[in-house]
Amino acid sequence: MTLAAASHGFLTPSGVEIAFLLVGLVTLGAAVVTVTTKQLVHAALWLVVALGGIAVEYLLLTAEFIAWVQVLIYVGSVVVLLLFGLMLTKAPIGRSPDADSGNRWAALLVAVASAAVLVWVVVDAFRASWIDLDGAVQGSTEVSGRSLFQHWVLPFEALSVLLLAALVGAIVLSRKTGEGSQETGRAAAPVRREGQR
Amino acid sequence: MHLAYPAVLAVLLFCVGLYGVLARRNAILVLMSVELMLNAVNLNLVAFDVWLRDALHAGQALTLFTIAVAAAEIGIGLAIVLLVYRNRGSSDVDKLTDLAERPTEDEQAQPQSQQQAEAAA
Amino acid sequence: MTTTTTAVLVPLLPFLGAAFGLLLGRRAPGFVRPLAVLPTLAAAVLAVVVAARQGGGAAVDAATQLAPTGSVPIELALHIDGFAALVAVLVGVVATCVQLYSTGYLRDDPRYSSYAALVSLFTSAMLLVVYSGDLMVLLVGWEIMGICSYFLVGHYWETEAARSASLKAFLVTKLGDVPFLFGLFALAADAGTFRITGVLNAVTSGDLHHPTLIALLLLAGVAGKSAQFPLHTWLPDAMAGPTPVSALIHAATMVAAGVYFIARLLPVFAASAAALVVLAVMAAVTMVGSALAALAQDDIKRVLAYSTVGQLGYMTGALAVGDRGAAVFHLLSHGAFKALLFLGAGVIIHAAGTNSLAAMSRMRGLSKRIPDAFWTVTVALLALAAIPPFAGFFSKEAVLGAAEHAAVGEAHLALGGAHGDLGSVPTAAGWTVLIAGLLTALLTAAYATRLWLLAFFGRGPQEAPDHGKQPFAMNAVLWVLFIPTAAFGIAAPVLPDWFDGNALTPTLVTSVLGTGLALAGALIMYGAWRHTTAAAARRPIGAVAVDPDAAPAVSEEEAIATHAAAYGDNAGAPDPADPGRLLLGPLHAPATCGFHLDAAYTALFVRPVRAAARIVRFLDREVVDTYVHGAGTGARWLGSAVRRAQTGNVQTYLGALLAGSLVLAVAAVLVATGTGA
Numbered sequence: 001m002t003l004a005a006a007s008h009g010f011l012t013p014s015g016v017e018i019a020f021l022l023v024g025l026v027t028l029g030a031a032v033v034t035v036t037t038k039q040l041v042h043a044a045l046w047l048v049v050a051l052g053g054i055a056v057e058y059l060l061l062t063a064e065f066i067a068w069v070q071v072l073i074y075v076g077s078v079v080v081l082l083l084f085g086l087m088l089t090k091a092p093i094g095r096s097p098d099a100d101s102g103n104r105w106a107a108l109l110v111a112v113a114s115a116a117v118l119v120w121v122v123v124d125a126f127r128a129s130w131i132d133l134d135g136a137v138q139g140s141t142e143v144s145g146r147s148l149f150q151h152w153v154l155p156f157e158a159l160s161v162l163l164l165a166a167l168v169g170a171i172v173l174s175r176k177t178g179e180g181s182q183e184t185g186r187a188a189a190p191v192r193r194e195g196q197r
Numbered sequence: 198m199h200l201a202y203p204a205v206l207a208v209l210l211f212c213v214g215l216y217g218v219l220a221r222r223n224a225i226l227v228l229m230s231v232e233l234m235l236n237a238v239n240l241n242l243v244a245f246d247v248w249l250r251d252a253l254h255a256g257q258a259l260t261l262f263t264i265a266v267a268a269a270e271i272g273i274g275l276a277i278v279l280l281v282y283r284n285r286g287s288s289d290v291d292k293l294t295d296l297a298e299r300p301t302e303d304e305q306a307q308p309q310s311q312q313q314a315e316a317a318a
Numbered sequence: 319m320t321t322t323t324t325a326v327l328v329p330l331l332p333f334l335g336a337a338f339g340l341l342l343g344r345r346a347p348g349f350v351r352p353l354a355v356l357p358t359l360a361a362a363v364l365a366v367v368v369a370a371r372q373g374g375g376a377a378v379d380a381a382t383q384l385a386p387t388g389s390v391p392i393e394l395a396l397h398i399d400g401f402a403a404l405v406a407v408l409v410g411v412v413a414t415c416v417q418l419y420s421t422g423y424l425r426d427d428p429r430y431s432s433y434a435a436l437v438s439l440f441t442s443a444m445l446l447v448v449y450s451g452d453l454m455v456l457l458v459g460w461e462i463m464g465i466c467s468y469f470l471v472g473h474y475w476e477t478e479a480a481r482s483a484s485l486k487a488f489l490v491t492k493l494g495d496v497p498f499l500f501g502l503f504a505l506a507a508d509a510g511t512f513r514i515t516g517v518l519n520a521v522t523s524g525d526l527h528h529p530t531l532i533a534l535l536l537l538a539g540v541a542g543k544s545a546q547f548p549l550h551t552w553l554p555d556a557m558a559g560p561t562p563v564s565a566l567i568h569a570a571t572m573v574a575a576g577v578y579f580i581a582r583l584l585p586v587f588a589a590s591a592a593a594l595v596v597l598a599v600m601a602a603v604t605m606v607g608s609a610l611a612a613l614a615q616d617d618i619k620r621v622l623a624y625s626t627v628g629q630l631g632y633m634t635g636a637l638a639v640g641d642r643g644a645a646v647f648h649l650l651s652h653g654a655f656k657a658l659l660f661l662g663a664g665v666i667i668h669a670a671g672t673n674s675l676a677a678m679s680r681m682r683g684l685s686k687r688i689p690d691a692f693w694t695v696t697v698a699l700l701a702l703a704a705i706p707p708f709a710g711f712f713s714k715e716a717v718l719g720a721a722e723h724a725a726v727g728e729a730h731l732a733l734g735g736a737h738g739d740l741g742s743v744p745t746a747a748g749w750t751v752l753i754a755g756l757l758t759a760l761l762t763a764a765y766a767t768r769l770w771l772l773a774f775f776g777r778g779p780q781e782a783p784d785h786g787k788q789p790f791a792m793n794a795v796l797w798v799l800f801i802p803t804a805a806f807g808i809a810a811p812v813l814p815d816w817f818d819g820n821a822l823t824p825t826l827v828t829s830v831l832g833t834g835l836a837l838a839g840a841l842i843m844y845g846a847w848r849h850t851t852a853a854a855a856r857r858p859i860g861a862v863a864v865d866p867d868a869a870p871a872v873s874e875e876e877a878i879a880t881h882a883a884a885y886g887d888n889a890g891a892p893d894p895a896d897p898g899r900l901l902l903g904p905l906h907a908p909a910t911c912g913f914h915l916d917a918a919y920t921a922l923f924v925r926p927v928r929a930a931a932r933i934v935r936f937l938d939r940e941v942v943d944t945y946v947h948g949a950g951t952g953a954r955w956l957g958s959a960v961r962r963a964q965t966g967n968v969q970t971y972l973g974a975l976l977a978g979s980l981v982l983a984v985a986a987v988l989v990a991t992g993t994g995a
Contacts, residue, residue, distance in 0.1 A: 035221065293968070
């Protein structure tokens with residue numbers, strides 16, 4: 001928004017912009033494949049590509065610490081978790097024709113409509129806004145660490161408690177219950193369904 | 198860099214994730230789509246943080262928190278999916294319709310009894 | 319105690335008696351009889367005290383306002399003049415007699431406690447009406463009397479006749495009470511007050527702007543309450559109630575309330591010549607018609623009921639010619655002898671085991687079984703037929719004398735000193751009342767003779783059944799009431815001091831005419847009876863279906879319940895030996911059923927109302943219910959349609975949610991950007 005920024009234009013893209021655009025296209029394509037592919041494991045792998053692309057975008061936006069965290073947590077652990085989940089639920093390897101549910105077209109309609117509205121609004125709102133990527137680095141580890149442990153230390157600690165609770169909760173949920181109660185649980189389930197019909 | 202690039206990319210990613218959430222049948226694929234949506238939001242946060250040059254870097258801090266919460270969410274979510282799979286033998290979202298209201302027998306009998314009451318009156 | 323305090327106690331004591339009677343009736347049966355008799359007796363004594371203190375002098379007025387009631391104030395007011403004092407004495411005495419009589423008459427009745435309490439409440443209401451100086455307070459008593467009458471007529475509610483009679487009495491009197499209420503409002507709107515004194519002052523000063531309208535509206539209520547044509551039809555049917563109730567409510571007091579009300583407000587009525595003429599015509603039709611109907615009735619109490627209607631016609635006739643002294647004089651003497659007649663009829667019904675005159679006329683020796691009732695009823699019938707020297711003669715001659723004055727144009731409305739001369743009475747009203755009164759005197763004597771002969775001089779194969787000795791209380795009361803019946807006439811020279819000052823002593827012309835006609839009527843009836851009585855012995859009719867040990871009330875209830883079954887009708891009996899049938903000729907059949915007035919009402923009111931009700935029912939069932947059912951069915955269809963959306967599929971829900979929020983977001987953006995461009 002400075003005078004220098006005002007001289008920019010769509011017709012004279014800078015190198016960063018071109019790189020951002022290309023990586024963005026790759027990311028978007030990977031995301032689309034993730035939500036449309038019939039092969040479940042492939043979806044997880046394409047998700048890796050999409051998340052990695054987003055990490056590159058973070059780098060291009062000079063937020064390098066976020067980018068590495070993204071790579072570590074998402075690409076490193078979340079996708080692994082998802083793959084484990086797929087395996088534990090005995091997801092079929094190869095093409096499964098019923099990967100999409102019946103209301104696919106309604107979902108497509110809603111998604112396209114929201115995309116149109118949001119793109120219209122966002123472009124309309126920020127058509128004259130420019131990010132000044134020159135100058136001091138915004139997201140180096142040092143800068144992020146400083147802000148995190150100076151200003152955000154209390155939420156940070158609270159978040160650790162949340163993580164602990166999630167950990168405990170996940171363990172409790174996924175733990176196999178005792179033999180006796182499991183039997184009653186299995187016996188009770190069909191009865192319950194009978195009662196509801 | 199023009200702000201519209203990351204913003205539009207975030208919007209499109211979000212909507213792709215939205216489509217996945219609505220259209221996918223397998224619960225784990227739905228969770229993947231949720232991750233896409235979360236990442237779209239994260240991208241927005243980072244982009245606006247950089248654009249505004251926030252002294253506190255609230256956007257980036259919040260992105261970190263979101264990533265942590267997303268990790269927790271995926272842990273719990275997968276645990277729930279596993280539980281469902283163990284109980285139902287399937288992790289398809291559109292088969293979990295126990296909360297749907299089905300026409301029961303007394304509702305089918307109700308119009309008949311009402312007609313009888315009218316005839317008696 | 320001041321006179322005011324005493325006067326307040328008079329209505330209050332029976333009210334308290336009624337309240338305690340209702341409260342204690344079930345828990346302490348021993349208190350019921352004292353609670354019924356003693357407060358009424360005390361009220362009667364206090365009423366006598368009030369009358370003695372008031373002494374026919376200036377009216378006692380007292381008022382207190384409980385709460386402000388808007389533009390026209392309503393006050394608890396007393397207005398005790400000579401009329402109020404004497405009528406209160408009558409009410410107290412008759413009520414005490416009736417309560418005493420009831421202790422014997424309903425001795426085994428399981429509902430005696432509530433019965434006695436209602437009679438006490440009724441007495442209290444009547445005394446309130448008599449003493450009240452405020453028209454709204456009067457209306458309260460008026461309506462309480464109506465509801466008590468409803469309950470008491472329906473005392474034998476096991477019988478169909480009593481149920482329908484109580485409902486009919488209530489509805490018909492209410493039919494009159496509605497215009498009555500409007501009349502009171504109109505009167506208060508013109509006079510600016512509900513106080514009787516204020517209203518009378520307004521009449522004197524000419525502030526009453528719509529006297530004819532007000533008088534006619536009030537007249538409707540009076541006709542309903544006092545059983546005047548055309549609203550009299552409830553009274554004969556009300557005889558389905560117990561005999562003491564008939565004596566108290568439907569002979570001596572409540573039906574007299576209408577007459578008393580006009581007497582109190584006579585200046586209002588006198589302000590409109592049209593109202594007086596209407597009143598006279600109403601009285602004349604009532605008198606003659608009811609006397610004819612009385613000739614044809616078979617039920618002894620229905621004879622007396624039609625007789626009551628006729629005598630009330632005499633009173634309204636006296637009012638129509640502007641002599642309220644004569645009206646209230648007749649009210650007092652009629653109250654005494656008609657109460658006696660009813661109570662005697664109760665004894666007769668018990669002794670004979672039937673209420674049918676046809677059945678009685680085939681019983682030998684009924685008069686010897688009940689000598690007390692025989693002698694007292696004989697004298698009361700003489701009084702009713704206006705044979706000198708009994709009470710009825712004097713009061714009826716006072717009425718006829720007043721009518722004669724009016725007919726020759728001598729009557730002036732001298733209503734006490736304060737109100738002055740209000741002008742003359744229309745001579746047409748005078749002639750109407752005089753002629754109708756003389757004709758009715760003939761008929762009255764005829765039906766009184768018929769009742770006497772048929773009831774006491776039956777000739778037939780069977781003896782009257784032996785029901786044992788009548789209860790002492792019942793016989794004693796008959797003799798108590800015998801005293802005023804026989805001797806009230808000597809009060810005629812004194813009474814004008816209590817009333818407006820018009821002379822009430824008999825005049826020669828009307829005395830000779832009236833007595834002569836009465837004697838003629840009695841002789842004609844006697845001749846007819848001699849002619850038919852031989853046939854009576856040959857044609858057995860009627861059924862006596864009562865066991866001898868039952869209480870009188872039980873006998874009466876069974877008699878009422880079996881009358882229609884035995885004769886096919888509540889009113890008449892197919893008895894060829896009836897002298898009334900011989901005399902009336904072709905008129906007999908219509909007279910039996912009250913000249914088809916009930917049928918006319920059926921055609922005029924009941925059928926249209928029923929038809930309207932059918933239409934309403936049709937509209938309700940077919941039209942309104944269709945909408946209701948349509949609303950229900952529509953909601954159900956809508957519900958099942960909506961339920962289809964309730965698939966249980968979370969993704970569908972989420973999709974719908976997002977689509978909705980998308981629409982909202984677009985709308986919000988369009989609004990935020992202004993024109994939507």
